[in-house]
Amino acid sequence: xxxxxxxxxxxxxxxxxxxxxxxxxxxxxxxxxxxxxxxxxxxxxxxxxxxxxxxxxxxxxxxxxxxxxxxxxxxxxxxxxxxxxxxxxxxxxxxxxxxxxxxxxxxxxxxxxxxxxxxxxxxxxxxxxxxxxxxxxxxxxxxxxxxxxxxxxxxxxxxxxxxxxxxxxxxxxxxxxxxxxxxxxxxxxxxxxxxxxxxxxxxxxxx
Amino acid sequence: xxxxxxxxxxxxxxxxxxxxxxxxxxxxxxxxxxxxxxxxxxxxxxxxxxxxxxxxxxxxxxxxxxxxxxxxxxxxxxxxxxxxxxxxxxxxxxxxxxxxxxxxxxxxxxxxxxxxxxxxxxxxxxxxxxxxxxxxxxxxxxxxxxxxxxxxxxxxxxxxxxxxxxxxxxxx
Numbered sequence: 001x002x003x004x005x006x007x008x009x010x011x012x013x014x015x016x017x018x019x020x021x022x023x024x025x026x027x028x029x030x031x032x033x034x035x036x037x038x039x040x041x042x043x044x045x046x047x048x049x050x051x052x053x054x055x056x057x058x059x060x061x062x063x064x065x066x067x068x069x070x071x072x073x074x075x076x077x078x079x080x081x082x083x084x085x086x087x088x089x090x091x092x093x094x095x096x097x098x099x100x101x102x103x104x105x106x107x108x109x110x111x112x113x114x115x116x117x118x119x120x121x122x123x124x125x126x127x128x129x130x131x132x133x134x135x136x137x138x139x140x141x142x143x144x145x146x147x148x149x150x151x152x153x154x155x156x157x158x159x160x161x162x163x164x165x166x167x168x169x170x171x172x173x174x175x176x177x178x179x180x181x182x183x184x185x186x187x188x189x190x191x192x193x194x195x196x197x198x199x200x201x202x203x204x205x206x207x
Numbered sequence: 208x209x210x211x212x213x214x215x216x217x218x219x220x221x222x223x224x225x226x227x228x229x230x231x232x233x234x235x236x237x238x239x240x241x242x243x244x245x246x247x248x249x250x251x252x253x254x255x256x257x258x259x260x261x262x263x264x265x266x267x268x269x270x271x272x273x274x275x276x277x278x279x280x281x282x283x284x285x286x287x288x289x290x291x292x293x294x295x296x297x298x299x300x301x302x303x304x305x306x307x308x309x310x311x312x313x314x315x316x317x318x319x320x321x322x323x324x325x326x327x328x329x330x331x332x333x334x335x336x337x338x339x340x341x342x343x344x345x346x347x348x349x350x351x352x353x354x355x356x357x358x359x360x361x362x363x364x365x366x367x368x369x370x371x372x373x374x375x376x377x378x379x
Contacts, residue, residue: 038258045257046250053245067249074253079325079356079371134241143234144242162236166229191228198231 022165026087034081045074048091051163052098058159059102069105073098095164139202146197154190161187267291267298267355267374289377295369296357302379309347310379316341316357323358352376 026047032040049070056066073094077084084090136144147155271290286303300314316322319341326333326345329352337343359371 041257042250042254045253049250049253050240050245053249054239054243057243063246067246067252070249071253071256074257076323076358078257078359079373136238136241140234140238143231144238147235147238158232158235159239162232162239191231194231195227 023087026090030084030087030090044090048094049074051091052094054163055095055098055160056102058156059099060106060156061102065105066102069098069101072101076101091164095160099160142201143198145201146194149197150190150194153186154193157187158190158194265293265295265370265372267293267296267372269375270297291355291374293372296372298355298357298372298374300355304350305347307347309349312345312348312379314343314355316343325356325358326353327356328353348379350379353379 026044029040029044029047033044052070052073053066056069057063061069076097077094080093084093147158150158268291269289270292271288273288286301288299288301290300291298297317298314299317300312303311303313305311312326314324314337316324316337319339320337321339321341322337324335324337324343326335326348328349330349333345333348335343335345354376355374357372359369
């Protein structure tokens with residue numbers, strides 16, 4: 001396998017130039033894909049599929065369904081490609097479509113799972129003999145516990161927001177299925193909650 | 208529709224996140240990448256599925272449109288029938304006015320096959336599936352301009368499938 005093309009933002013959140021390079025690259029690929037380049041489309045799917053995977057999983061789908069939904073979103077993109085002009089719109093369209101398809105699948109009740117949020121119970125337990133142990137440092141474990149204490153709505157929202165490239169954030173969040181005026185405050189409220197929970201977790205463990 | 212404009216708009220104060228928020232979001236992203244990573248072969252699967260479908264979509268041509276006629280017991284509802292052809296499919300639709308000013312669209316695909324069908328209107332995209340006989344229905348479509356898209360399919364379901372077929376804009 002080649003290196004996984006994860007959606008990795010640069011470490012420094014203030015470094016906008018790296019991200020606008022990425023946007024420029026996606027814009028070029030988008031133009032090429034619209035011109036019929038399957039290779040360009042393939043590069044776009046490699047770049048953005050991880051984000052869509054997390055959107056689908058955040059909506060509570062099992063792994064197989066999440067894969068199907070990501071694939072469906074890309075297939076549906078083909079008939080909309082001509083209407084999409086800029087990377088922000090592409091990302092927004094994909095996120096919204098993935099989320100919509102995920103909800104549709106869930107409400108159709110197909111392959112319904114007892115534990116919708118199975119990733120939450122996948123919290124790594126270092127005492128268990130998991131074949132592939134994920135080693136988290138104390139800060140990460142505290143953050144994970146804090147995430148687990150959020151409301152389902154905040155968990156979903158923050159997971160999605162964490163994977164959306166920052167400059168695209170506002171255009172995407174406007175379309176996330178919540179009233180445009182409330183998404184900013186909802187996001188802020190969820191962030192505020194997790195700040196408090198995280199501080200609590202860190203205090204609690206170090207005391 | 209307005210997303211392009213919004214991106215360039217002035218962020219309101221409530222939309223601004225602090226560096227601490229970015230740090231938390233980066234942390235959350237890192238955790239989920241570790242704990243619940245995307246299956247490594249998913250992009251390849253997607254690429255394969257898209258390659259099967261091809262980037263080309265077929266543009267359907269309007270081949271016939273009968274003149275509006277009065278229908279229904281009261282004679283107040285109008286209906287008309289429109290037929291489109293593309294290389295792989297014919298799409299016939301019957302458009303009827305609902306009492307509330309919206310329209311009902313009943314249609315069928317020839318050759319008959321189950322496909323996903325979208326009605327793209329100015330306001331929204333409605334989505335339904337055709338049955339094995341190729342029949343589909345949109346019970347309420349806002350009147351105005353719309354186009355139909357038979358979403359492309361790799362033929363995973365019982366051999367039915369083909370590229371996306373897009374009709375010209377219709378006035379409903």
